[in-house]
Amino acid sequence: MSDARAVTAPRLYVSDALAAGARVSFGAAQAHYLRDVMRLAPGAAVRLFNGRDGAWLAEIETLAKGRGTAVAREAVQPQRAEPDVWLLFAPIRGPRQDMLVEKAVELGVAALQPVLTERTQVRRVNAERIAAQAVEAAEQCERLSLPTVRPLADLSAVLAAWPAERRLWYGDERGDGASALAAFSACGGGGPHAILVGPEGGFSPRELDVLASASFSSGVGLGPRILRAETAAIAALTLWQAVLGDGGLPPGR
Numbered sequence: 001m002s003d004a005r006a007v008t009a010p011r012l013y014v015s016d017a018l019a020a021g022a023r024v025s026f027g028a029a030q031a032h033y034l035r036d037v038m039r040l041a042p043g044a045a046v047r048l049f050n051g052r053d054g055a056w057l058a059e060i061e062t063l064a065k066g067r068g069t070a071v072a073r074e075a076v077q078p079q080r081a082e083p084d085v086w087l088l089f090a091p092i093r094g095p096r097q098d099m100l101v102e103k104a105v106e107l108g109v110a111a112l113q114p115v116l117t118e119r120t121q122v123r124r125v126n127a128e129r130i131a132a133q134a135v136e137a138a139e140q141c142e143r144l145s146l147p148t149v150r151p152l153a154d155l156s157a158v159l160a161a162w163p164a165e166r167r168l169w170y171g172d173e174r175g176d177g178a179s180a181l182a183a184f185s186a187c188g189g190g191g192p193h194a195i196l197v198g199p200e201g202g203f204s205p206r207e208l209d210v211l212a213s214a215s216f217s218s219g220v221g222l223g224p225r226i227l228r229a230e231t232a233a234i235a236a237l238t239l240w241q242a243v244l245g246d247g248g249l250p251p252g253r
Helices: 005-006 028-037 092-108 127-141 154-160 180-187 205-213 229-243
Strands: 011-013 023-026 045-049 055-064 066-077 083-090 111-117 167-171 191-195 219-223
Touching: 011 028, 011 127, 023 028, 023 055, 028 055, 028 066, 045 066, 083 092, 083 229, 092 111, 092 127, 092 229, 111 127, 111 154, 154 205, 167 180, 167 229, 180 219, 180 229, 191 229, 205 219
Parallel strands: 011 045, 083 111, 083 191, 167 191, 167 219
Antiparallel strands: 023 066, 045 055, 055 066
């Protein structure tokens, strides 16, 4: 297959193993996308990834209503390790949370953890919807992996079980913390990290006291303006990736 096909072919996530000659199956939604949206037919090229075996160029073998198969032909990108950063966020309403999830995946988060805080207004999340959005975002942004989507949990329970080796950065609404850029720059290296953004009403004083007293967490500021939750998440992740992640590396490294 030509290099041009490897660049322009649609890109899909599959759960099947990928290797030369491996046959993979498409579900109803993927078959519909390839057949009815992209107007492809058997013999057309697709790019596949599964989060384990890198990216592969494959050839559509069969394509019918509700199902299809493809055969992996050649590896086009090896699997690589990605920065280990989690995003903890209080659920927010509708399209704003959709954008938060999409951009967090584009910015390389390894895990999405929705948390209930004392002032969280939205008390439920649709984990299946978040997982589906994560797949779509990963397909679009050329990621080779999917983030883990964890179930909604109380912030207090998450902090009680927190792994001590993972540094937690949280938005310090009191203004006591250093700027996020300065704090990340002074951190001195990579390792496992996590970013926590609060709900629309902010953290409660008690929650801020708990976070400030924890040995694994540090408060950071994101500037003089009040940011909405999704904006704060995007800003913090962007700064983290630029300083401690892979934000300075070119695509396809």
